[in-house]
Amino acid sequence: xxxxxxxxxxxxxxxxxxxxxxxxxxxxxxxxxxxxxxxxxxxxxxxxxxxxxxxxxxxxxxxxxxxxxxxxxxxxxxxxxxxxxxxxxxxxxxxxxxxxxxxxxxxxxxxxxxxxxxxxxxxxxxxxxxxxxxxxxxxxxxxxxxxxxxxxxxxxxxxxxxxxxxxxxxxxxxxxxxxxxxxxxxxxxxxxxxxxxxxxxxxxxxxxxxxxxxxxxxxxxxxxxxxxxxxxxxxxxxxxxxxxxxxxxxxxxxxxxxxxxxxxxxxxxxxxxxxxxxxxxxxxxxxxxxxxxxxxxxxxxxxxxxxxxxxxxxxxxxxxxxxxxxxxxxxxxxxxxxxxxxxxxxxxxxxxxxxx
Amino acid sequence: xxxxxxxxxxxxxxxxxxxxxxxxxxxxxxxxxxxxxxxxxxxxxxxxxxxxxxxxxxxxxxxxxxxxxxxxxxxxxxxxxxxxxxxxxxxxxxxxxxxxxxxxxxxxxxxxxxxxxxxxxxxxxxxxxxxxxxxxxxxxxxxxxxxxxxxxxxxxxxxxxxxxxxxxxxxxxxxxxxxxxxxxxxxxxxxxxxxxxxxxxxxxxxxxxxxxxxxxxxxxxxxxxxxxxxxxxxxxxxxxxxxxxxx
Numbered sequence: 001x002x003x004x005x006x007x008x009x010x011x012x013x014x015x016x017x018x019x020x021x022x023x024x025x026x027x028x029x030x031x032x033x034x035x036x037x038x039x040x041x042x043x044x045x046x047x048x049x050x051x052x053x054x055x056x057x058x059x060x061x062x063x064x065x066x067x068x069x070x071x072x073x074x075x076x077x078x079x080x081x082x083x084x085x086x087x088x089x090x091x092x093x094x095x096x097x098x099x100x101x102x103x104x105x106x107x108x109x110x111x112x113x114x115x116x117x118x119x120x121x122x123x124x125x126x127x128x129x130x131x132x133x134x135x136x137x138x139x140x141x142x143x144x145x146x147x148x149x150x151x152x153x154x155x156x157x158x159x160x161x162x163x164x165x166x167x168x169x170x171x172x173x174x175x176x177x178x179x180x181x182x183x184x185x186x187x188x189x190x191x192x193x194x195x196x197x198x199x200x201x202x203x204x205x206x207x208x209x210x211x212x213x214x215x216x217x218x219x220x221x222x223x224x225x226x227x228x229x230x231x232x233x234x235x236x237x238x239x240x241x242x243x244x245x246x247x248x249x250x251x252x253x254x255x256x257x258x259x260x261x262x263x264x265x266x267x268x269x270x271x272x273x274x275x276x277x278x279x280x281x282x283x284x285x286x287x288x289x290x291x292x293x294x295x296x297x298x299x300x301x302x303x304x305x306x307x308x309x310x311x312x313x314x315x316x317x318x319x320x321x322x323x324x325x326x327x328x329x330x331x332x333x334x335x336x337x338x339x340x341x342x343x344x345x346x347x348x349x350x351x352x353x354x355x356x
Numbered sequence: 357x358x359x360x361x362x363x364x365x366x367x368x369x370x371x372x373x374x375x376x377x378x379x380x381x382x383x384x385x386x387x388x389x390x391x392x393x394x395x396x397x398x399x400x401x402x403x404x405x406x407x408x409x410x411x412x413x414x415x416x417x418x419x420x421x422x423x424x425x426x427x428x429x430x431x432x433x434x435x436x437x438x439x440x441x442x443x444x445x446x447x448x449x450x451x452x453x454x455x456x457x458x459x460x461x462x463x464x465x466x467x468x469x470x471x472x473x474x475x476x477x478x479x480x481x482x483x484x485x486x487x488x489x490x491x492x493x494x495x496x497x498x499x500x501x502x503x504x505x506x507x508x509x510x511x512x513x514x515x516x517x518x519x520x521x522x523x524x525x526x527x528x529x530x531x532x533x534x535x536x537x538x539x540x541x542x543x544x545x546x547x548x549x550x551x552x553x554x555x556x557x558x559x560x561x562x563x564x565x566x567x568x569x570x571x572x573x574x575x576x577x578x579x580x581x582x583x584x585x586x587x588x589x590x591x592x593x594x595x596x597x598x599x600x601x602x603x
Binding site: 022023025049051053054055057058059061062063064065066067068069071073087088091095197198199200201202206207208209210211212 | 367396397398399400402403409412416417418419420421422423426429430431432433434436437438441458459461462466
């Protein structure tokens with residue numbers, strides 16, 4: 001299939017459309033504006049629904065409504081706007097509704113900056129909404145992977161009736177790469193949406209979409225049912241890549257843009273005679289803990305590299321189970337590390353150790 | 357010969373509302389209108405958060421429960437993807453007038469073809485009678501225990517007046533339930549609003565002056581009289597917007 005040179009945000013838009021997007025509800029925020037802009041023309045041309053909502057809060061609630069009506073729905077935003085969506089995301093998890101949420105991370109906290117960041121790892125994986133729930137989170141490192149993961153995300157969301165987040169950063173959103181847009185997602189068995197509120201003329205009984213459960217006996221059972229679902233997701237949806245692990249002395253753990261940068265660092269370290277591998281999580285929730293059981297005996301330390309001051313670090317410490325020393329290298333505020341910085345961090349590993 | 361029967365628009369569930377609460381009347385009016393218009397099977401309602409949070413147990417249609425204040429956004433999502441269904445929200449003055457004012461104003465401003473049923477009882481009923489944007493000056497509430505004060509708390513928010521100013525709104529009327537004559541007029545207004553939706557005319561809203569005997573500390577009859585004497589002068593009944601010109 002032929003490749004097209006595209007901007008990340010536009011590829012996000014096109015990928016969603018080719019995955020059968022019925023409706024998009026969004027709001028302007030840097031650095032993802034090309035997503036709603038592109039869809040405002042492209043989706044409408046296809047006779048589908050586009051609404052620029054009055055806020056990110058309104059947008060996620062429109063997503064809730066349309067998802068409850070049985071449609072494939074997406075919203076996109078960045079960090080600050082994703083913060084506004086947390087209530088709606090919790091409601092969707094509680095009401096068991098599918099949707100895709102794209103977050104193009106920028107620097108924080110608060111208004112922060114518009115340059116790339118990975119400072120929303122906690123926001124994405126530790127939920128920011130209330131209650132016992134999870135969002136499935138995928139982190140692409142290239143525009144091609146973003147396109148593929150978005151198509152997969154719609155399938156995962158429909159299969160499990162849960163929100164799925166694509167966690168990208170400003171670099172992926174704004175850069176241009178060649179992309180094959182025609183690769184279809186692996187088809188999954190998805191139940192028909194018999195829960196959809198389309199009117200009692202069209203199905204048996206009455207369909208009600210709600211997350212309300214005032215009776216604690218009922219609500220606990222509901223939470224346990226959700227947990228069963230999350231355990232299924234943990235079993236089947238972990239995704240990661242292991243790079244250059246044979247005889248590796250150190251392992252870098254990084255995702256998204258930082259993993260991409262680390263690939264260059266690994267080459268540079270090879271030239272210096274240091275053999276370094278990488279675990280690249282693709283699913284951030286569920287986190288690929290089992291990858292850490294596959295680390296060869298040759299490895300003497302793990303370096304976590306993030307565009308944050310240590311968020312995925314916590315999951316690495318959990319997955320490591322105290323077996324290896326863990327070091328950390330991070331940039332913040334919108335700064336993107338050069339490959340040389342990660343090389344230096346490996347060469348000066350001991351000075352970066354946070355847990356020995 | 358059957359002179360009167362329970363509308364098919366309501367389920368058999370017993371409501372949880374307080375004795376004398378006008379939600380019971382308003383539910384019945386909306387249900388009867390949907391039944392008479394023959395659209396029950398084609399309707400999706402959106403419940404808000406307040407005493408009517410359980411309204412999805414009482415209306416005989418598909419329903420979605422929206423977060424507090426967000427019903428108009430949820431209804432937008434439903435109507436946009438199912439444009440041939442009848443979509444309505446059922447909200448209170450705290451839900452729509454306070455936390456949900458942006459979502460409501462912008463649904464109207466985009467001309468969303470939905471119907472908003474707004475029960476205005478000048479208080480937050482479900483949570484025990486806190487002050488709402490619509491609480492009257494001098495009216496005692498649990499968060500304005502000396503009575504609403506103009507300097508400290510501002511003044512009652514006139515919602516129908518605001519929505520009447522929105523160009524893309526199609527029909528806005530304020531009605532009341534404090535006596536039989538007004539209950540009949542309220543039903544007419546609700547029927548008109550849903551008819552406008554069926555005709556694709558745009559955003560319709562009916563604000564319904566309602567009572568909350570328990571939180572007002574009154575008997576039901578007393579509450580109806582209080583609404584007539586004190587709320588109507590602040591919230592005049594009438595049509596605030598109609599895209600169809602009338603003489």
